[in-house]
Amino acid sequence: MTIQERAITVEQFEAFAQQPENTDKLFEFIAGEIVEVPSNPKSSRISIRIARYLDAHVDDNELGHVTGEQGGYMVFGERYAPDVAYISFERQPELAEKGYNPNPPELAVEVVSSDSKAENEKLTIKLGNYLAAGTLVWIVRPEAAAVEVYAPGQPVQTLGKADTLTGGDVLPDFAVELTKIFK
Numbered sequence: 001m002t003i004q005e006r007a008i009t010v011e012q013f014e015a016f017a018q019q020p021e022n023t024d025k026l027f028e029f030i031a032g033e034i035v036e037v038p039s040n041p042k043s044s045r046i047s048i049r050i051a052r053y054l055d056a057h058v059d060d061n062e063l064g065h066v067t068g069e070q071g072g073y074m075v076f077g078e079r080y081a082p083d084v085a086y087i088s089f090e091r092q093p094e095l096a097e098k099g100y101n102p103n104p105p106e107l108a109v110e111v112v113s114s115d116s117k118a119e120n121e122k123l124t125i126k127l128g129n130y131l132a133a134g135t136l137v138w139i140v141r142p143e144a145a146a147v148e149v150y151a152p153g154q155p156v157q158t159l160g161k162a163d164t165l166t167g168g169d170v171l172p173d174f175a176v177e178l179t180k181i182f183k
Contacts, residue, residue, distance in 0.1 A: 007032030064088035
């Protein structure tokens with residue numbers, strides 16, 4: 001849900017997000033607008049499943065950090081809160097202790113919670129910026145039991161429930177069967 005529709009500065013966004021009445025809410029700063037992050041139990045459950053497999057792989061191989069939606073990232077001056085994300089120790093040895101991580105993630109997972117026109121428009125903006133930053137993006141569509149894989153400079157891949165999701169060049173040895181995600 002867009003909170004306001006006139007462009008503001010990142011400083012105004014950060015002041016808004018830090019107001020006491022907003023401490024329990026999650027916002028993104030997309031194209032100069034404040035957007036409250038939507039969610040629902042089904043999308044949240046799918047995010048947790050993906051995070052579980054991803055985090056186990058990253059921890060077992062001592063590769064970096066996996067964050068959930070509360071671990072936001074700065075991407076070309078905007079502020080994004082992917083449902084799940086990965087950033088290597090090489091790119092960022094320590095996560096930010098407050099605010100948004102200063103570097104874009106190497107992998108961003110966006111689980112679509114509704115198929116509204118407004119959400120899809122914001123997702124398109126985020127996708128373009130993620131790709132320009134070199135981020136691998138998985139857009140998960142729970143209702144279709146599908147994952148769209150966007151890798152910079154490559155054609156999009158759409159995977160269904162019978163397919164295996166891999167980490168591509170970002171996490172070459174990572175793989176999970178989508179039947180484990182879309183139970």
